[in-house]
Amino acid sequence: xxxxxxxxxxxxxxxxxxxxxxxxxxxxxxxxxxxxxxxxxxxxxxxxxxxxxxxxxxxxxxxxxxxxxxxxxxxxxxxxxxxxxxxxxxxxxxxxxxxxxxxxxxxxxxxxxxxxxxxxxxxxxxxxxxxxxxxxxxxxxxxxxxxxxxxxxxxxxxxxxxxxxxxxxxxxxxxxxxxxxxxxxxxxxxxxxxxxxxxxxxxxxxxxxxxxxxxxxxxxxxxxxxxxxxxxxxxxxxxxxxxxxxxxxxxxxxxxxxxxxxxxxxxxxxxxxxxxxxxxxxxxxxxxxxxxxxxxxxxxxxxxxxxx
Ligand code: OXD
Numbered sequence: 009x010x011x012x013x014x015x016x017x018x019x020x021x022x023x024x025x026x027x028x029x030x031x032x033x034x035x036x037x038x039x040x041x042x043x044x045x046x047x048x049x050x051x052x053x054x055x056x057x058x059x060x061x062x063x064x065x066x067x068x069x070x071x072x073x074x075x076x077x078x079x080x081x082x083x084x085x086x087x088x089x090x091x092x093x094x095x096x097x098x099x100x101x102x103x104x105x106x107x108x109x110x111x112x113x114x115x116x117x118x119x120x121x122x123x124x125x126x127x128x129x130x131x132x133x134x135x136x137x138x139x140x141x142x143x144x145x146x147x148x149x150x151x152x153x154x155x156x157x158x159x160x161x162x163x164x165x166x167x168x169x170x171x172x173x174x175x176x177x178x179x180x181x182x183x184x185x186x187x188x189x190x191x192x193x194x195x196x197x198x199x200x201x202x203x204x205x206x207x208x209x210x211x212x213x214x215x216x217x218x219x220x221x222x223x224x225x226x227x228x229x230x231x232x233x234x235x236x237x238x239x240x241x242x243x244x245x246x247x248x249x250x251x252x253x254x255x256x257x258x259x260x261x262x263x264x265x266x267x268x269x270x271x272x273x274x275x276x277x278x279x280x281x282x283x284x285x286x287x288x289x290x291x292x293x294x295x296x297x298x299x300x301x302x303x304x305x306x307x308x309x310x311x312x313x314x315x316x
Pocket of ligand 1: 073074075076077282283284
């Protein structure tokens with residue numbers, strides 16, 4: 009029996025090393041050189057080729073290499089009934105929270121302006137920050153909740169929005185369509201941490217921007233497909249959005265001729281807000297793998313219907 013690592017273009021050597029460390033008896037196969045597909049019980053995947061997972065007749069679970077499972081769910085040829093697990097990891101949450109918080113602080117304290125001012129040899133007198141920063145976390149999953157809680161610890165006013173009712177200590181939580189307007193009215197920084205499903209694709213669009221307070225700052229650490237790129241440019245031109253920090257894009261790497269590159273108001277990072285660390289995560293996959301023998305329920309299974 010084996011675990012197959014199916015992650016085109018990703019460095020797989022660390023996974024092999026940490027699986028070996030977690031349990032040396034486990035047989036690990038690496039796509040595309042899978043010798044015995046009938047022995048594969050777990051497929052650890054990141055952007056696998058469409059239909060690939062149908063080749064493993066004894067697959068017991070599909071383990072996503074990251075937190076967002078959209079790249080799995082989007083495969084119309086997924087084996088039916090096979091559970092899909094996602095990564096839930098303290099290190100992943102911590103890295104994400106630090107990224108989002110640095111984005112907020114960067115904006116609040118105008119570090120980029122100071123960097124540019126320094127290049128010009130200019131002493132930029134900016135003691136004034138936006139009077140109040142109310143941070144709205146759109147999507148209160150594991151990562152969203154962690155960011156919101158850490159913001160509260162830092163003394164920010166944190167607001168959260170989720171599809172279903174959630175409670176996070178110290179966070180003003182809103183849920184469901186009816187409470188969206190109040191959420192959007194309360195904030196001047198919007199952090200998108202939504203899962204990517206049909207209902208959330210293109211959610212960050214001109215209609216949503218128009219409902220925000222003028223000058224709201226946007227951070228997107230979820231997926232590029234949440235954002236309508238041209239709507240963001242237009243909203244910045246109109247002053248409706250003051251700027252953005254984007255870690256995810258429709259196409260990655262972001263094409264060289266994309267208009268985002270030439271906009272000073274938009275900060276770009278290369279989808280590195282929070283990257284799964286095999287050292288930290290291999291053990292939870294091995295733990296789930298052992299659950300096949302003991303017939304215990306897998307941990308961190310997503311709802312295939314919902315898509316997250
Ligand atoms: C993830 C990612 O979903 O890295 O984990 O985007």
